[in-house]
Amino acid sequence: MPPAPTDSLSANVAPIAAGAHVTAACFLGDVPALALGDGTVLLGADGDRRAAAHPDGAVLCAAADRDRIVTGGDDGRIVATRADGSTEELGAGKGWVDALALHPNGAVAWASGRTVRARSAKGEVKSVEAQSSVRGVAFAPKGYRLAFSHYNGASLWFPNAAEPPQALDWKGSHLDVVWSPDGRFVVTTMQENAMHGWRVSDSKHMRMSGYPAKPRSLSWSPDGAWLATSGAEACVVWPFEGKDGPMGKPPRECGVRSVRVSQVAFHPRAGVLALGYDDGFVLMVRMKDNSEILIRREDQAGGAISALAWNAAGTRLVFGTRNGAAGLLALPT
Numbered sequence: 001m002p003p004a005p006t007d008s009l010s011a012n013v014a015p016i017a018a019g020a021h022v023t024a025a026c027f028l029g030d031v032p033a034l035a036l037g038d039g040t041v042l043l044g045a046d047g048d049r050r051a052a053a054h055p056d057g058a059v060l061c062a063a064a065d066r067d068r069i070v071t072g073g074d075d076g077r078i079v080a081t082r083a084d085g086s087t088e089e090l091g092a093g094k095g096w097v098d099a100l101a102l103h104p105n106g107a108v109a110w111a112s113g114r115t116v117r118a119r120s121a122k123g124e125v126k127s128v129e130a131q132s133s134v135r136g137v138a139f140a141p142k143g144y145r146l147a148f149s150h151y152n153g154a155s156l157w158f159p160n161a162a163e164p165p166q167a168l169d170w171k172g173s174h175l176d177v178v179w180s181p182d183g184r185f186v187v188t189t190m191q192e193n194a195m196h197g198w199r200v201s202d203s204k205h206m207r208m209s210g211y212p213a214k215p216r217s218l219s220w221s222p223d224g225a226w227l228a229t230s231g232a233e234a235c236v237v238w239p240f241e242g243k244d245g246p247m248g249k250p251p252r253e254c255g256v257r258s259v260r261v262s263q264v265a266f267h268p269r270a271g272v273l274a275l276g277y278d279d280g281f282v283l284m285v286r287m288k289d290n291s292e293i294l295i296r297r298e299d300q301a302g303g304a305i306s307a308l309a310w311n312a313a314g315t316r317l318v319f320g321t322r323n324g325a326a327g328l329l330a331l332p333t
Contacts, residue, residue: 005283005292013296013327017047022320024071025307026064028083032318032328033069034307035062041069041081045328051087053079063102066312072097072110078119080108091119099176101146103139109146109159111137116148118159126159136177136188149174149188156186156200168198170205176216181224185245189215195229197245206245208238212260217308219266219273226252226287228264228273235261235275235285254285255292265308265317274317276305282319282327295319295329 021037034042039054053059057075064070068080070090078091078100090108093115100110106121111134117127132151139146146157148165151173155165173191180187185206187197193214197206215231225241234253238246255261255275263276271287280299285292295317303323310317315333320326 005294007292008294009284009329009331010294010296012332013329014045016042016045016318016320016326016328018042018320018324018326019047020324021322022307022324022326023059024062024064024069025309025318025320025326026062026069027066027309027311027316027318028064028069029066030311030316031083032309032311032316033064033081033083034318034320034326035059035069035071036324039073039075041071042326043081043083043085047326049085051081051085053081053087060097061100063100063108064309065102065104070100070102070108072100076112078108078110091117091125093117098133098135099137099148101137101139103144104141105144107139107144109137109139109148111135111148114150116146116157118144118146118157120144120159128157128159128165130155130165135173135175138177138179138186140179141181141183143183147177147179147186149177154186154188154198168203170196170198172196175214176218178218178220178227180227180240180245181220185240187218187227189218189229189231193231199243199245204244206247208246208251211236217261217263219264221266221271221287222268226266228266230261230264233257233260235264235273237273237287252287254287254290255283257281259298263305263308263319265310267314268310268312269314272314274308274310274319276308276319278304280305280321280325282308284317296327299323299325301325 054073157165174188195208217230282295303321
């Protein structure tokens with residue numbers, strides 16, 4: 001294993017006693033929030049303020065904006081939690097909530113089994129049935145349009161339109177789905193240790209393969225020119241600046257170690273990546289020259305990093321692990 005970088009910010013990390021699997025992390029304004037496998041949302045760095053978002057279940061998925069973190073549970077409920085600890089149920093149904101997404105205008109979408117539901121900012125709910133179980137959902141950056149992934153591809157759906165969803169076909173089992181920040185591309189992760197993409201204007205295919213594991217964590221650079229991914233013993237970063245996306249262009253690699261990257265998070269304002277690994281190691285890498293700064297050494301208890309998030313200003317980073325450890329980094333000013 002390569003030696004840890006000599007530059008370190010580990011002294012700037014305050015530990016947080018999450019106490020349960022950290023499903024997702026975010027900042028509500030400047031308040032760090034962790035969605036946990038025990039059904040609660042931890043608010044703040046002290047670890048003693050928790051909202052019982054899913055008292056009868058676990059948090060399976062989450063998405064956040066600056067004001068709220070919205071969680072989906074194995075109780076079938078969609079719950080919004082705010083920084084003050086207040087909660088609001090946005091939807092409920094039968095079956096686990098497998099994926100959810102937020103729209104900038106306040107809309108929420110979620111998937112349970114084959115059913116995808118979209119709840120507008122005014123509270124109106126529309127639904128559509130997919131051809132198979134849906135594993136990922138994502139709103140387009142502009143307009144009220146939704147992408148959802150399933151077996152043999154993905155679909156693009158306008159919840160307020162009468163026409164059926166547009167099919168994006170590719171054989172195999174598709175998991176997570178994301179839109180590029182400019183709306184030109186849709187990309188899915190796959191069960192087959194690969195990613196697949198489509199150019200939205202003409203459905204042109206983009207294949208991104210060669211991963212030793214499933215690339216389940218994705219993060220776009222602030223300018224949308226790069227897509228960072230987990231799933232290898234380095235962070236694999238694909239170029240998306242040109243009209244053909246990554247086709248014909250090799251990806252970059254950074255943060256190379258003998259342990260696989262489990263989580264990636266681009267800094268919101270700079271070409272810097274935060275990387276989490278399967279052994280609990282956390283690293284910060286500058287894209288320009290691949291310089292590295294240590295944030296957290298490997299976890300002797302073996303807890304993989306399961307969540308990473310920057311605050312909007314890029315001055316603080318919160319992370320969590322599968323075994324309930326967490327921490328908050330404050331960058332020096």
